[in-house]
Amino acid sequence: MPGNPMTDKITIGIHAASWTDYSRRVLQGLLNYMEEYPSIQVRDFRYSSNDPNLVGNPPWTGKVDGAIVSAGRNPGILSWLKRGRVPVVIAGGDLIDSGLVSVYTDVHSVGYLAAKHLTEAGYENVAFVGYQKSDGSKRRRDGLATELAKEGIQLKALALKEIPLDSIDNSDAPTEETLDKIKKLLEKSPKPLAVVALNDRIGQLVVQCAHELNLAIPDEVGVLGVGDTEQARMSDPPLSSLQTPAIEIGYRCASLLHAMILGQPPKETVFEVPAQTVMARRSTVGWKRAAVTDIDRAQDYIYQHACDGIRLKDVATAVRIPIRTLEIEFKKQTGRSMGEVIREVRLERVKHLLETTNLSTQRIAAMVGYSHYSYLNKLLRDELNVTPSQYRKQQRLANGGK
DSSP states (O other), X not given: OOOOTTTSOEEXXXXXXXXOHHHHHXXXXXXXXXXXXXXXXXXXXXXXXXXXXXXXSOTTTTTOSEEEEOOOOOTTHHHHHHTTOSOEEEESSTTTTTTSEEEEEOHHHHHHHHHHHHHHTTOOEEEEEEETTOHHHHHHHHHHHHHHHTTTOOOEEEEESOOOOOOSSSOOOOOHHHHHHHHHHHHHSOSSEEEEESSHHHHHHHHHHHHHTTOOTTTTEEEEEESOOHHHHHSSSOOEEEEOOHHHHHHHHHHHHHHHHTTOOOSOSEEEEOOOEEEOOHHHHOOOOOOOSHHHHHHHHHHHHXXXXXXXXXXXXXXXXOHHHHHHHHHHHXXXXXXXXXXXXXXXXXXXXXXXXXXXXXXXXXXXXOSSHHHHHHHHHHHHSSOHHHHHHHHHHHTTOO
16 A cells, blocks of 8 residues: 655656666656655666666566656567566657557657748758657657648658667667668758758768768758757757757656556556757758857847746856846847846747647746746736636637647
């Protein structure tokens, strides 16, 4: 029988590749949840090789009350997870038809953000490069196709049979067959062409192939990855990448698993978390002028961190000038206060989340940097003269009740 959830110790295990940005962010989400529930402790079962080792029993067997697992559709994965004999939540989208509780990035938000970014950059020819063995890849492809169709663009798709693993030392090189298929896609497609990759690793392969074909990036070929990993930032040129909500996924996984351990299984098994933003870099937008003044740097910082709960003093600290001086100069040069710009960025994010998700106002408030949902209510009252629920209802009625 479950004990008192506020006092009894609960142990949650995490099983994922230890070297990936995604697993580190999922773990951070779990740790954020732990701060709210001190009775929870974590056991780390992340693996450090390319093989998750699905032989025998899971490593957490007999050691935890439940586990968060980042897993694809590996042979034997379902029976292996069952042998662990504890509740499991999957941090990913490849097993959503298995009956296991899964939390993953909402494919429609990925499609929406990718399509918006690429069409605004001027691309009218778009391709998707994914992976044959990933159900999540197919759903992401279909979500992108749906959004592009609204702009009159037909998506071209390539599903690779084999892709290099996101290995620790990058020793797992792509096969010649894989590179040849990407090159054929680039050669035969009309230009300029934008390629959306399943992840940043595949995005790097597209960049590599474009270089070998002497195709200019981004003038002839633009490349958009997914994940916003270190690989994207170290690519040449740096890879534009869609930032996935891995920290929020980790938090939601922990919340669901906690309830399951306490005998409160969710009524549904599939939970989608909307993607956040596109980090635009030179692979799609060319050489972007670097911030050259304190006000430029302040604006860049606000656009990147407004939804992280920043305050005016955080902006001043980032640009290293006194807050009062910054406030005066910011208003003089932009015509708006820093507080107004922060509110505008948050408002756009709130509107998108209300329009595209069923998340509660409490969760949305947290995702845009508010400590309490009452601040979210005030934001919409002040700016749009509606409550969050009224805005959501209005937008869904305007879109045919969807």
